[in-house]
Amino acid sequence: MKALVYTDTLEVQYRDEPDPVPGPGEALVKIEAVGICGSDMHAYHGHDARRIPPLILGHEAVGVVQNGAQQGKRVVLNPLMTCGTCDHCQGGRSNLCAERELVGMRLAGAFAQYIAIPERNLLDMPQDMDPVIASLAEPAATSLHAIYLAEKVLHRPLSECRALVLGGGSIGAFAALMLKGKGCVDVYLGDTNPLRRHTAEELGCCNVYDPLGDDLPEENSFDLVIDAVGSGRTRSASCSFVKSGGVISHVGLQDNEPGLDTRRITLEEITFLGNYTYSAVDLRAAIKALYRGALGALDWVETRLLSDGAAAFREIHEGKAAAPKIVLRP
Ligand SMILES: [Zn+2]
Ligand SMILES: [Zn+2]
Structure with missing residues (x-):
């Protein structure tokens, strides 16, 4: 073959x-x-x-x-x-x-x-x-799984939350689409690649920004940050953007560099949530959502x-x- x-x-x-x-x-x-x-x-x-x-x-x-x-x-x-x-x-x-x-x-x-x-x-x-x-189904199930876990620990329903997604690859894109689908008040997505940002803008579900630019979202303002990159830099960004009492959902596995502000995590009761892949049930849910067109075009x-x-x-x-x-x- x-x-x-x-x-x-x-x-x-x-x-x-x-x-x-x-x-x-x-x-x-x-x-x-x-x-x-x-x-x-x-x-x-x-x-x-x-x-x-x-x-x-x-x-x-x-x-x-x-x-x-x-x-x-x-x-x-x-x-x-x-x-x-x-x-x-x-x-x-x-x-x-x-x-x-x-x-x-x-x-x-x-x-x-x-x-x-x-x-x-x-x-x-x-x-x-x-x-x-x-x-x-596989990347979509990864995003679904991360959102299910986050929903369990968020103090308010997603429909009352502001959410930030770091990374506009497929897991980030699916996460942004799903968060919007769940009625999130505001969804932001950051990616350093201008081509990816352009594609993310076309999704029509989130405010897109350049993490290396000047026009950044407000710090300490998101109930949920999904880090779909998983680098020291994005962990550090997650710690600044998440609101006190909020949730950092860590999905990416880019590197193992330091970046977490454990002091802030402790003093502000921020939940740091590791996410690894999905269960077969998540995969089945993702297949269904994709089939019925729930994740857009x-x-x-x-x-x-x-x-x-x-x-x-x-x-x-x-x-x-x-x-x-x-x-x-x-
Ligand atoms: Zn994969
Ligand atoms: Zn086993």
Whole structure:
């Protein structure tokens, strides 16, 4: 089969790879669409010790089952493989399973024509759903999960809150759309990339600003800050923009630099909330929301051929990609 293989720092190659062979309990899935994630870019930059080249990356995928009971069915892949038996797995928090493995991390991912994956990681989807839209379920589920967790600890309903999203990638864009959908009074989004800012403006759901510019939102004014970047700089910005008693929802994993003002967090009773991925339930909710068009037109998603994937990685790396999400099709 053909696959897009991460071969070295700043290098992916479209080349021939052996066809995956499904083991017992595994399905062979012919990939229809697979999105490029920020975490794939993290690997591409050589910053992810868990993703070691040569490796087929990619985990935001949709395809057609080729074998077994579900043969011929179109499915969304749940890329998080978990034990299914620990307290977290059985308590609905499978994203915290100590045995968890993500497709495209140590195991071969979905930037390929085929992938072998446990059958219990196949999620139902409407059979007439556009595969590119369905492939957005994974980033959308990440945003949904973060907002669900934040809603549990916010002192007022979101419809009475001001919210700030840091980072205009797909998770940031989905978060802004969902917050607006939940009736947030004011939604702001900051991104340093002018192309991304332009796309965010077109979403029509938030006030967009340049974090490096002069026209910044007011400090100490947001009930909820969602950090979809996760760098020292954005953590520090989160601590200044969040209101006393507010919530910082930390989703991004860019670096581990200092930035948190733990003194302010303590004195002002600010909740710092870590968020990691999603549960299968979040993924199903995201598929439904995407299918019924609850997240808007989604015309900000760009589709390219998997064979042109290397150029897409390069453009994202160089900050030349305006689309918060590029989906590849084998
Ligand atoms: Zn992802
Ligand atoms: Zn488990």
